Amino acid sequence: MAVISQEAPASAQRTLAATEGPPALAVRGLNKHYGALHVTRDVSLTLERGARHAIIGPNGAGKTTLIHQISGLQKSGSGQIQLLGVDITRFSPERRARHGLARTFQINALFTRLTVMENIGLAVSARHGLDGSLGRPLQSRAQVLDDAAALLSQLGLLDLAERRVAELAYGQRRMVEIALALGTRPRVLLLDEPAAGVPSDEGKRLFDLLDRLPEDVAVLVIEHDMGLVFRFARRITVMVEGQVLVEGSVADIRADPRVREVYLGNSHRD
Numbered sequence: 001m002a003v004i005s006q007e008a009p010a011s012a013q014r015t016l017a018a019t020e021g022p023p024a025l026a027v028r029g030l031n032k033h034y035g036a037l038h039v040t041r042d043v044s045l046t047l048e049r050g051a052r053h054a055i056i057g058p059n060g061a062g063k064t065t066l067i068h069q070i071s072g073l074q075k076s077g078s079g080q081i082q083l084l085g086v087d088i089t090r091f092s093p094e095r096r097a098r099h100g101l102a103r104t105f106q107i108n109a110l111f112t113r114l115t116v117m118e119n120i121g122l123a124v125s126a127r128h129g130l131d132g133s134l135g136r137p138l139q140s141r142a143q144v145l146d147d148a149a150a151l152l153s154q155l156g157l158l159d160l161a162e163r164r165v166a167e168l169a170y171g172q173r174r175m176v177e178i179a180l181a182l183g184t185r186p187r188v189l190l191l192d193e194p195a196a197g198v199p200s201d202e203g204k205r206l207f208d209l210l211d212r213l214p215e216d217v218a219v220l221v222i223e224h225d226m227g228l229v230f231r232f233a234r235r236i237t238v239m240v241e242g243q244v245l246v247e248g249s250v251a252d253i254r255a256d257p258r259v260r261e262v263y264l265g266n267s268h269r270d
């Protein structure tokens with residue numbers, strides 16, 4: 001349940017990423033209907049390069065639908081999506097991914113009988129245009145392993161490299177999913193409740209990991225746990241009933257009476 005706490009954001013001192021050129025992601029006037037249900041209503045959202053952005057809002061506000069629209073899993077009724085200045089509104093999910101958009105996969109996207117290194121190697125292979133066949137040059141295979149090891153090291157997951165995914169704790173799997181998404185070297189990473197079902201200390205580790213991602217990766221995360229949101233985000237968008245209620249800095253959102261109103265009666269506290 002959502003809690004508005006007063007914990008200081010860990011990202012407060014972080015240097016701003018370069019913001020030259022078009023934003024990492026620009027969403028303009030997105031709409032989605034499911035039958036008579038108008039689920040996202042004229043939603044606009046901008047992620048600067050290197051953004052650490054969270055979407056919050058009550059259940060059913062349309063947050064997941066918005067992520068599906070951005071990643072291309074759901075078609076939009078109207079509106080436009082630009083990725084680094086390229087109009088991707090009509091691109092397939094795969095083409096969006098090739099242009100630098102990644103989202104975390106569901107847990108069953110991991111090959112549980114393979115090791116962490118093998119899983120990440122597959123994602124890196126895809127980026128290199130390799131298909132996993134035995135005919136590929138040894139040099140390319142070495143490059144894939146080097147890149148996969150570098151990624152795991154960067155994320156502090158190298159200790160898990162030789163462990164089979166099936167042996168990992170749930171929170172560790174969620175971190176491997178993030179590593180998998182990063183294997184394609186995205187410029188925008190979308191995450192839908194990455195810490196859901198993860199014990200609280202592992203959830204904090206996971207968000208610290210997101211916090212440490214390279215500054216050229218913009219991160220958009222849906223999260224219900226306000227403690228995690230406030231640790232991580234520089235900007236927050238609040239969605240209610242399919243619409244953007246307000247967007248602002250952590251301080252803005254904490255102070256906004258409309259946001260307090262939304263959470264009042266849940267587990268709001270001063």
Ligand SMILES: Nc1ncnc2c1ncn2[C@@H]1O[C@H](COP(=O)(O)OP(=O)(O)OP(=O)(O)O)[C@@H](O)[C@H]1O
Nearest residue numbers: 034035037039057058059060061062063064065066
């Ligand atoms: N495929 C679908 N068909 C019909 N209605 C849907 C579909 N997917 C979502 N909805 C409805 O759209 C609304 C928004 O759902 P969505 O999952 O986007 O909200 P959310 O903000 O992510 O909620 P939560 O925080 O509970 O995950 C809800 O009323 C939901 O029941």
